[in-house]
Amino acid sequence: MKSLAELEAIRKATINRINLRTEDDSTTTRVVVGMATCGIAAGARPVMLAFMDEIAKRQLSNVTVSQTGCIGMCRLEPMVDVIVPGQDKVTYVHVKPEMVERIVDDHIIHGHPVHEFTIGANE
Amino acid sequence: MDNYRAHVLVCGGTGCSSSGSATLIERFHEKIAENHLEKEVKVVRTGCFGLCEAGPVVIIYPDGTFYSRVKPDDVEEIVTEHLLKGRKVEHLVYVDHATREQNAEKKLEDITFYKHQHRIALRNCGVIDPENIDEYLAMDGYKALEKALTQMTREEVIDEILKSGLRGRGGGGFPTGLKWKFTYQSQADQKYVACNADEGDPGAFMDRSILEGDPHAIIEAMAIAGYAIGASQGYIYVRAEYPIAVKRLSIAIEQARDYGLLGKNIFETGFDFDLNIRLGAGAFVCGEETALMHSIEGKRGEPTARPPFPAVKGLFDKPTMLNNVETYANVAQIILHGAEWFAAMGTEKSKGTKVFALGGKINNTGLVEIPMGTPLRTIIYDIGGGCPNGKKFKAVQTGGPSGGCLPESLLDTPVDYDNLIAAGSMMGSGGMIVMDEDNCMVDIARFYLDFIVDESCGKCAPCRIGTKRMKEILDRIVEGKGEEGDIEKLERLAETIKATALCGLGNTAPNPVLSTLRFFRDEYEAHIKEKRCPAHHCKSLLQYKIDPAKCRGCTACARVCPADAITGTVKNPHVIDPSKCLKCGSCMEKCRFGAISRE
Ligand SMILES: Cc1cc2nc3c(=O)[nH]c(=O)nc-3n(C[C@H](O)[C@H](O)[C@H](O)COP(=O)(O)O)c2cc1C
Ligand code: SF4
Numbered sequence: 001m002k003s004l005a006e007l008e009a010i011r012k013a014t015i016n017r018i019n020l021r022t023e024d025d026s027t028t029t030r031v032v033v034g035m036a037t038c039g040i041a042a043g044a045r046p047v048m049l050a051f052m053d054e055i056a057k058r059q060l061s062n063v064t065v066s067q068t069g070c071i072g073m074c075r076l077e078p079m080v081d082v083i084v085p086g087q088d089k090v091t092y093v094h095v096k097p098e099m100v101e102r103i104v105d106d107h108i109i110h111g112h113p114v115h116e117f118t119i120g121a122n123e
Numbered sequence: 124m125d126n127y128r129a130h131v132l133v134c135g136g137t138g139c140s141s142s143g144s145a146t147l148i149e150r151f152h153e154k155i156a157e158n159h160l161e162k163e164v165k166v167v168r169t170g171c172f173g174l175c176e177a178g179p180v181v182i183i184y185p186d187g188t189f190y191s192r193v194k195p196d197d198v199e200e201i202v203t204e205h206l207l208k209g210r211k212v213e214h215l216v217y218v219d220h221a222t223r224e225q226n227a228e229k230k231l232e233d234i235t236f237y238k239h240q241h242r243i244a245l246r247n248c249g250v251i252d253p254e255n256i257d258e259y260l261a262m263d264g265y266k267a268l269e270k271a272l273t274q275m276t277r278e279e280v281i282d283e284i285l286k287s288g289l290r291g292r293g294g295g296g297f298p299t300g301l302k303w304k305f306t307y308q309s310q311a312d313q314k315y316v317a318c319n320a321d322e323g324d325p326g327a328f329m330d331r332s333i334l335e336g337d338p339h340a341i342i343e344a345m346a347i348a349g350y351a352i353g354a355s356q357g358y359i360y361v362r363a364e365y366p367i368a369v370k371r372l373s374i375a376i377e378q379a380r381d382y383g384l385l386g387k388n389i390f391e392t393g394f395d396f397d398l399n400i401r402l403g404a405g406a407f408v409c410g411e412e413t414a415l416m417h418s419i420e421g422k423r424g425e426p427t428a429r430p431p432f433p434a435v436k437g438l439f440d441k442p443t444m445l446n447n448v449e450t451y452a453n454v455a456q457i458i459l460h461g462a463e464w465f466a467a468m469g470t471e472k473s474k475g476t477k478v479f480a481l482g483g484k485i486n487n488t489g490l491v492e493i494p495m496g497t498p499l500r501t502i503i504y505d506i507g508g509g510c511p512n513g514k515k516f517k518a519v520q521t522g523g524p525s526g527g528c529l530p531e532s533l534l535d536t537p538v539d540y541d542n543l544i545a546a547g548s549m550m551g552s553g554g555m556i557v558m559d560e561d562n563c564m565v566d567i568a569r570f571y572l573d574f575i576v577d578e579s580c581g582k583c584a585p586c587r588i589g590t591k592r593m594k595e596i597l598d599r600i601v602e603g604k605g606e607e608g609d610i611e612k613l614e615r616l617a618e619t620i621k622a623t624a625l626c627g628l629g630n631t632a633p634n635p636v637l638s639t640l641r642f643f644r645d646e647y648e649a650h651i652k653e654k655r656c657p658a659h660h661c662k663s664l665l666q667y668k669i670d671p672a673k674c675r676g677c678t679a680c681a682r683v684c685p686a687d688a689i690t691g692t693v694k695n696p697h698v699i700d701p702s703k704c705l706k707c708g709s710c711m712e713k714c715r716f717g718a719i720s721r722e
């Protein structure tokens with residue numbers, strides 16, 4: 001037997017789990033990790049897993065993690081695009097798992113891109 | 124970690140299950156494990172997505188990539204390319220029938236098949252895992268029950284359903300709110316709610332798909348109905364031949380009990396309600412309400428005369444409120460969003476949406492849900508993609524064995540209860556079968572009558588004997604033995620049966636004959652007077668002939684004929700012996716010179 005409050009808690013938790021099926025682009029932040037052969041070789045998988053961990057840990061809804069193929073700048077891999085609705089896409093390069101916490105905290109939660117990690121600072 | 128980055132939705136609906144989606148699911152689990160993705164990717168078995176034609180269907184989120192006709196051997200590629208490296212497997216991506224585009228980044232709503240649809244009854248089908256109550260809860264599940272029990276009086280609930288204009292989706296179109304009100308007004312120590320999931324129309328699978336894809340929606344609605352009319356017990360009558368529906372429903376009932384959404388003192392409001400499943404043996408007449416209730420009581424599934432109506436004296440002689448599955452599927456949404464929201468959709472007297480099972484000679488067979496008032500033409504051409512192989516549309520059948528066939532000239536009819544009746548057919552429960560130029564309308568009428576003759580319970584003479592007599596006449600006509608006066612005999616029998624049969628099965632049984640007589644009378648006349656089937660369908664009326672001027676004597680036809688009906692020597696014209704010919708058509712297919720024709 002569940003109380004009304006417990007049911008509401010289940011709803012909230014489950015929405016976080018399944019919103020990637022129902023969310024529309026206007027409210028969802030997308031984290032896109034370059035995962036072609038070059039990206040994987042450069043260590044993209046641990047980066048992607050770090051993003052997933054961080055997002056789960058902070059119970060963020062409205063954030064999806066997906067991958068994309070090679071974008072032709074293999075020397076900058078692992079690369080990660082973060083697209084916050086209503087803002088320009090930000091591309092991070094040479095991403096390492098240690099950098100993920102700051103990107104999630106500063107950029108995804110507080111809306112301030114971490115400039116020193118971006119493609120602009122590295123080119 | 125409970126947070127997956129990708130969900131693989133595999134359709135577990137009727138169509139896709141029969142084309143092997145269970146194997147796909149196993150294969151996905153295997154390949155995902157091999158690639159160590161089990162913590163990142165979740166596999167979900169859903170109900171029908173609607174586009175059964177393209178099945179088995181797999182959708183991958185968050186991208187929303189729609190893969191069609193996926194075979195077990197394709198799974199490895201999807202896992203290693205799409206799920207591991209983020210590259211779509213282009214050759215499996217669904218191609219839109221109208222735009223010829225692939226749905227690369229598109230949302231489902233942008234696919235032509237879905238664009239004209241509005242999903243209320245099917246809202247969760249293909250979206251959630253029907254065996255997981257939490258996912259239903261996340262889609263605002265059981266919020267309507269909470270609202271009804273904690274914020275609304277019983278009268279207010281009934282009033283909301285009345286004002287919404289919802290009408291019975293089981294075929295009759297009786298105003299649902301009125302039925303609730305009548306049962307509410309009946310005084311008794313015990314009342315029941317019941318759900319009709321018998322769905323016996325040939326070609327119909329709407330109700331089954333709702334139960335398979337979103338069983339909690341029915342449970343929630345029945346609990347709301349129980350509260351409104353004052354019932355503490357409900358029964359769902361399902362065909363035993365629908366094992367997936369029965370299984371998911373049983374799981375859902377268990378989960379709801381577990382969460383205290385069924386049982387004693389729900390939400391601590393003092394309201395008790397529980398549900399049981401009753402299995403039907405699959406007789407069409409058991410879908411009729413009085414027969415259905417007798418069957419639940421363990422008696423023979425035979426209709427009895429009404430009145431008394433079930434609202435007064437139903438199950439176990441107690442007031443009973445019976446609704447169809449799809450009717451219930453709208454209830455929680457109406458309570459949640461209000462009667463005005465619902466009544467804003469549809470036509471003056473038919474509100475909301477209707478689910479149809481599109482089948483027959485149509486490109487996109489599947490499940491569609493359209494706002495009432497959508498023209499038949501939109502359903503058949505825009506959503507259904509028209510007839511396959513460039514064939515010409517001839518007729519559309521709605522209402523199953525109780526309904527009728529409408530011709531091309533009526534395709535602009537906006538679909539609702541009253542328009543379809545005015546046009547000469549009826550809404551029925553939602554089977555919609557498309558016929559093309561190769562279908563013989565006399566034979567179609569015979570098919571439905573044949574179904575009725577088999578399914579008549581035999582209790583009353585007009586239905587038992589009358590439909591058999593009609594069938595005998597139709598048999599003669601398609602065999603080329605029709606006589607002058609047959610049409611008039613059919614019409615007379617039809618009127619008598621309609622007027623005197625005991626239950627709805629018999630009352631409506633002549634409709635397919637009457638509607639084809641009305642719109643395709645010339646086909647009947649061609650069979651009777653000219654011994655000719657205009658659709659070249661009725662074998663007895665076909666004659667295969669070889670044109671001696673075109674025949675080169677290649678002997679191809681003689682060699683393929685299974686009946687040795689073709690004689691002739693090399694390089695000389697061949698001849699078919701009509702007394703031996705089985706009309707299989709093989710010779711016509713084989714002849715490279717177009718010398719063989721049929722009349
Ligand atoms: C022969 C016959 C078969 C029927 N079969 C069904 C059926 O399979 N499913 C259904 O919901 N209603 C069926 N009906 C209609 C039911 O008798 C009843 O009207 C309906 O279940 C009421 O629910 P509704 O008002 O929500 O449509 C059938 C009626 C007749 C006469
Ligand atoms: S009309 Fe047909 S099915 Fe209905 S009671 Fe009579 S015999 Fe039985």
Ligand code: SF4
Binds near residue numbers: 687688704711
């Ligand atoms: S239709 Fe079939 S049976 Fe008849 S002649 Fe041709 S091949 Fe033989």
Ligand code: FES
Binds near residue numbers: 135136138173174176
């Ligand atoms: S059964 Fe899979 S789409 Fe209908």
